[in-house]
Amino acid sequence: MIEAKEVDKSFGEHHVLKNISCSFEKGKTNLIIGQSGSGKTVLMKCLVGLYEVDHGRIIYDDRNFSEMDFEQRKNLRQEIGMLFQGGALFDYMTVEENVMFPLNMFTHQTKEEKLDRVNFVLKRVNLENVNRLMPSELSGGMRKRVAIARAISMNPKYLFCDEPNSGLDPQTSGVIDQLINEITKEYGITTIVNTHDMNSVLSIGDNVAFIYNGELWWNGNKNTILHTENKELNEFVFGTELTSRLKR
């Protein structure tokens, strides 16, 4: 379980996160939803320590992340996998080298063991025979899958995904969502996903936090989200043609 307690974050005058407290459960796909610019990415980067919070605490299974020094964080980070919005694959490395990178950096496995692991995770994300390709030769969906493979190569306890299906067609988005959800259940990972896609919310939202203007506005799950009285959330949920027809 990961908990955020009274988290505040500003960039200069711009107060982006306002007193956010919420928790994300193990073995569940926890979603952070909200409009573009509402602060989802900043919240996620605060959770993993890429940004320092101005105020508040981040707790990983009773370990206070905010009080850790550089070395302790480095150790904790080896339990974290993260999928970035654009994939963030290293563009001068092949798919295989990308997925193997954390293993090379942090394990003492033999070449064969590492290769086994790489092929295993690539297979898990339904990618085969792409080992020698460069990231620039992959489609958007494949990049995301390689990035997922890299994120889970070290068997993380915590998985963070920033807009895993931005820029993908609805069908591929669904595939990526299901993949993240399955992996979460299969390995009992604490997964946090940022999204503004209602399809994802309704299919994989075990636990949903709605961020509005940097504040935690609503907390629930995929079943309760269609039946709330919250005005801003309703506007977000029923904001598209498709979902507004659903309401009628």
Add this chain to the structure above:
Amino acid sequence: MKDCCNFSKNIPVEFKVFTQTGDYVLLMLRVFTKPQKARIFWQRLMDEIQGLGIESIGIVAFISAFMGAVVAIQTAYNIDSPFVPLSAVGFTVRQSVILEFSPTVISLILAGKVGSRIASEIGTMRVTEQIDALEIMGVNSANYLIFPKVVALLLINPVLIVLSMWMGILGGWLAMSGFGLVTTTDYVDGIRLDFEAYTIFYSLMKTLFFAFIISTISGFYGYKTNGGALEVGQASTKAVVVSSILIILFNLVLTQLFLT
């Protein structure tokens, strides 16, 4: 940890140079640490020597040969007194190439070629979140990305500069014998006249300084890029301008220091 390099936010422009120097020093403290995995460091170093060094050989040789030729031709045509021997041409080429042209001008050219490459490569990694990806894995991204580049330039730039010296002198000779201005014997006599090995040492010391400036300044501007493709371009321009200015300033300081 992006936040460690964010001193310069919300501070009046006049103080920027101080806060940037502070940011630079903080970044360097993260760069100059022991690499996490020696084998990966060696691999990165070899790649950088290839990318930053070997690929610069052509341009360095080309520019040096032509500059040597031009210096020789200028000198040859400007000697009209019968009291100045023609060996002065070889002497002038040698002195200008070894003392200033190769270490300083070639370093400036490398600041353009290599500096922009370093800044845009690292800047692109920053804006596409590849640096965040490294940090998340627990990699010291500053050390992983910048340190091999610094070491590569410190190793390869002296080699390039020595090559440049040879090519400059060779270019001067080709021009002189090609146009029949000075005989080979006179030219070589000039090259050998009062030669002091110390000048080579002095040149290489300057080169090492400049290599350090190019790699760390460009690494710094790339690493602290913020935004998108536009900012990557700006970072790479800044890297070239600032390292060129620093090379010129330090050239004055070092020349004073070494020659007194």
